[in-house]
Amino acid sequence: MKKIKLLLAVLILLGAAPAGLFSQQMSPVPVDAAVRYGKLDNGLTYYIRHNEQPKQRAEFFIAQNVGAILENDDQNGLAHFLEHMAFNGTKNFPDKRIIEYFETVGVKFGTNINAYTSLDETVYNLSDVPTSREGIIDSALLVLHDWSGFITLADKEIDAERGVIREEWRTGAGPERRMWKASNYLKYPGSQYAKRDVIGDTAVINNFSYKTLRDYYHKWYRPDLQAVVVVGDIDVNDIENRIKKMFSSIPKAKNPAKRESYSVPDNAEPIIGYITDPESKGYSTRIVIKYPFVSTPEKQTKQLIYDEVMQNLVSEMIKNRCDRLPADSMVKAAIPATGAISYAMRTFTITALPIGNRMVDAAKVVVTEIERVAKHGFSKEELTIAIPAVKKQIESNYRRAKDQKNEDYVNRIVEHFTRNEPLISPEERYKLQTECLKSITTEQVNEFTPKMIRADNRLLIFACPQKDSINLPTKEECLKFMKEIKDSDLPKYEPIKNKTLQFEKNLTPIAAKSEVISKDTTYTWQLANGAKVIFKKSGEQGDNIKLYAIKKGGYSATDEKDLKLTRFMERFTSQFIIGGLKKQDMTKWCAANNVSLKPSIDYRFDEFSGTFTKKSAENLFKLLNLYMSEYSIDEKDIAYSKTQTLKELAMPTGSHEIYKDTCQKLEYSYYPFSGKITPSEVELASITNISKLYDAHFCTPSQFTYILSGPAEPSEIKALCEKYIATLSDKSAPTSQFKDREPVVRKGEVSLFYKGKNLKSSKASFYRSYSGKVEYTTENYVKARFLVYILRERYMKSIREEKGGTYHVGVGIGTIQYPQPLFRISVDFDTDPKLVQELAEIVQKEIEKVTTEGVSDKEVKEVMLYLKKGVEEKKSIKRDWATDLKNSIKGNVDLTIGEENYFDKITSKELKKFAQQLFSQKNRMTFIFAPEN
Ligand SMILES: [Zn+2]
Structure with missing residues (x-):
């Protein structure tokens, strides 16, 4: 009897507990049992986990639980400086050997070999390391071992790095950083967090004594504050043994300094x-x-x-x-x-x-x-x-x-x-x-x-x-x-109910004129009004079904005089009222119904792009139907948009904007949108002419090709098309006049040295591009990629390491397909205004060297190994059938498709030839922005 009573009492108690308590809030969360972790006698922690995403690759990390917050005032910036020094010589990898060795196995400095310093932690990584050879695994562990306490910190290397850090400081020294710092003083009043910003003080960077850096290093880089992490396609027991063998001999710290945790002060008054x-x-x-x-x-x-x-x-x-x-x-x-x-x-x-x-x-x-x-x-x-x-x-x-x-x-x-x-x-x-x-x-x-x-x-x-x-x-x-x-007596919030799309048409489906099913089960329907629909059932995007509707036209079908207004119209479509929904309600309705749809205009096509699910299919088709036939515009919205645009136009432009505009004018010999929209053009925008332009581009349902793919039945999609598309008619006749409107890159030698006014920043920004007509093929694209990697490597040596002239040299590749195929290789960096001319010469010299002397087989091989590592991952990215088909109909060639087939085939001889072909066309553009003083 007693027992039952007791049980009842407990039940009642449970029932009376705070409502709906998430069961056992204080019970532990389950941890990942596959992570092996432990601590060596010297205090070093290790974590190891097997994982095969991707296969035959692993990550090797060392996390130091220390950062800039622990610096003394005379060390401001040195936690980060030390991080750089880890790549400039260690006990087992003198000078630049870490980088040199790993590049030979396809592990690249900057992308795969890197580190970051924050206020509270400093983390080093060797990523995407091939695990095919034991030698590589041991080398990676040996690097972590050296980073734990065997960084050389040679005097001359320290001095050489001062320039790089100074330039890293300069690169980041813009209004954003100044404002971020100012906000830190507010968020962390009086706290250590407000005093440190990782990059530090240039006066310290330029002048600190070697000892000051070494003091920080010996005080904080020690096993009890370090964790070695290995995750990847490795044998956990084997790695654990190797770690024990390699790291146990590191001595335990004697009388270690306390690792303080700094708090952020509270404030009672705002x-x-x-x-x-x-x-x-x-x-x-x-x-x-x-x-x-x-x-x-x-x-x-x-x-x-x-x-x-x-x-x-x-x-x-x-x-x-x-x-x-x-x-x-x-x-x-x-x-x-x-x-x-x-x-x-x-x-x-x-x-x-x-x-x-x-x-x-x-x-x-x-x-x-x-x-x-x-x-x-x-x-x-x-x-x-x-x-x-x-x-x-x-x-x-x-x-x-x-x-x-x-x-x-x-x-x-x-x-x-x-x-x-x-x-x-x-x-x-x-x-x-x-x-x-x-x-x-x-x-x-x-x-x-x-x-x-x-x-x-x-x-x-x-x-x-x-x-x-x-x-x-x-x-x-x-x-x-x-x-x-x-x-004040603030009233309670009154939730606003979500509105739903109103669709009042009573439609009777009209049967398709024809149906063709291809061998790969792609369905093509010709609808009664002339529209063409292509559908393929597929599952690569999960539940999502994709829709594109495209029509030849875009800016190529727009009158010169209407170009800017057309662009205004395109942006304004988000404010159309459709099915009774204004922008905000539309956003909510779309999110709630898993539907998205957007009209857009490019140089050669008008397009709708959207996604939906099987459940929301009818809603999507209703929305598309309305977008192509019934919409309205609120006079007030146009007026507001106009005032906003006019206000923005009236704002005084700063040096950076004038520079950008000037560059754009120089860059293209034809640019359809050159210059901003003028106030008189803005004034032109009215319901009448916006509607007229919109109708011509989008209310022409029969002229579009509809491409759909996703997990839906062909019969369902067909029925929806027959009801919501086939029943529509065009408001505007097809255009037959098309004109190339793509921007045309200027040829020959172009240069601009712009002096910005009223600037706090002290950096010069250098940009140069070399462009030329090259056949628009994947093979050429791969060659350009090889060149880009090789040039970046060379510039990082000559401009960053040897000259200390910049923090980072960007080398990029651009391709343009229309109206003429064009390849463009660009080089950019920030630097001290005094150095810009000298560095520009180095940029040019390297280009000439590549064209006359070519590149080495070693360089080619390293890039090849690096690029090939990405192939496996690329395979796991599922291509989307509808997007691929849309691009092929539009005639847009995706140069990355099949690029992996060329990685093995590129030779140094071919690269030299390619460089000659591109650089000998003498199309060179140089844009430099520097502060006036
Ligand atoms: Zn850095």
Whole structure:
């Protein structure tokens, strides 16, 4: 008897527990059992995991749980400097041997061999390393061994690297970095985080003593703060033995310094901040709220999942409110986002983009929405709308993470080592999140919300160009209106119901005129109105069905005088009212119905592109039908678009914009959109002429070819076409006049040295291209790729390593198919204005060397090995039938198709010939932008 009573009592207790609690929140999350991890006696941690995505390849990482935050003032920037030095000589790999050795096995510096330094961690990687030979595996482990504590730090190498770092500093020294730094002072007031920015101080970089760098190195690079990570197609036991053998002899640190964790201070009163810069252009008003991550012990439990789901729900509900702000709210948009500012602290931000420079109005909008949430929380109705949206996010995250590449595992492992994130698999995470989402109640959400939308820890930040800072409110004014909003009787939020597409036509299907089924089961139907439909059942895009509708035309069928207006019209289509839905409602309806559809215009074709699912097929066809026959335009929307465009036109242009415009004018001998749209052209836009242009391009359903592929039955697609396409008629007759409108690249020697005015930055940007007519084939494309890799390698040596003249030399390839085939190889870098001419000569010399002396067999082989590694991965990318067919109908040749067939065949002799063919055409363009002083 007693026993039963007891049981009943427990049941009642459980029933009385807080509603719908996600089962055992404090129970641990399951960890990935396939990860082998352990610690050596000297304190070094290791992680090993077998994975075959891709096969015969592995990642070798060493994570140092230290970063710029630990620097002393005289070491500002040296955590990052040290990271560079790891590639300039170690005990077993003197000088540049790490790079030289790995390039011989197809592992490239920059892409496969790299490292990053952040405030809290420094992580080195050898990626995509072939595991076919034991020798390569041992070499990779030996590099990690050397990076753990055997970096040479030779005096002359340190001095040589100062230039590279100085140029890396210069490259990043733009308005974005200055504004980012300014925002850090606001986010981390008085904290160590505000003092460090990784790249550091050039005065330190230029002058630090060798000892200062070595002090940082010996203090912080030590086994108890390091983890070696190997993930890939390897034998776990074997690697574990090798790691034990190789790393155990590293001595344990004696009297190690404490690795401090720095906190971000809380603030009771809102921090009001202003970020302005003479070179910035944007206007924004942001409210930022800081709140802590779940604690380390909680991270190992389901509390972590609960917290993630809650955060997503709150963000989604606030996003829904922001998307539906009243039309007169004086913001162009309000965008919520979550982020992190340290391992322990994260942020919730709403960024409002004001109309014009009305930043105070924008600030009031975001403050009001935050206060409304704080005061009333969310309603059940809002939660009901948010849950499916969050479910969709969780599903799409899972789909992305499911196909676990080696690098995905490594990232999770590094997070486990540096910030105690659990080693949970994407499957488990997905399972737990879905389970958690099912049981969540409005009460739980409203209990969680104040933890995120906190009453304290707030910042209000205004960003605008310096000249406009006079319009900013004072701190006192801000605090005053913030308090007023808080104390006011803010009404509860009234959720706006989603509207649905109205389709009032009563259509009777008209049978197709013909049906042809090809051998590969491609269906082609000729519809009654003349339209052609091509469909193939396929499954390469999951549930998605793709649709393209294309028609020859585009700008080639547009009168010269209508070109700019046509472009205005194309952009304006997003504001058409279709089936009773305006832009915002349309976006919501499309998302809720898994439908997307968009008209666009290119140089030779008019096009609709869309996706849908089997379930949403009818909705897509209704939408397409309306897009081709019935739409309306609100006079007010046109007026608003016009005013906005005119306002933008009236804005004073800075040096960078004038430079860009000038470059464009020089670059092309014909460019249909040269110059901005003029105010008088904007004034021309009216419902009448926008409709006229739209009708000619898009309300011509019989002239389109419809291409569809995906998991649907041919009979279903046919029936939909017969109902929604065959019944449409054209509003405009076909065009027969087509004119080439593609931009034509100017020939010969073109150059521009532009001096920018009123700039804070001290960098010169160099761009040069060599172009020429070359047959538009995959083989030539592959040759160009080989040349690009070889040139990049050479420039990194001559310009970066030898001259210390830049941080990075970009060498790129461009191809143009129409109106004439053209290949273009470009070189770009940022540098000290004083060096630009000297470096330009090096650029030219190398081009001449390639044409006269050619390239070496060794260079060709290294590129070949590197490119061949990518072939396996390329195979796993499923090509999309509809897109391929569309491109072939449009006559667009995809040069990457079948490129792997040429990798083995390219010889140094052929490359020399190719270089001669391209560079001897003497089409050279040089654009240099440098500050005036
Ligand atoms: Zn760097």
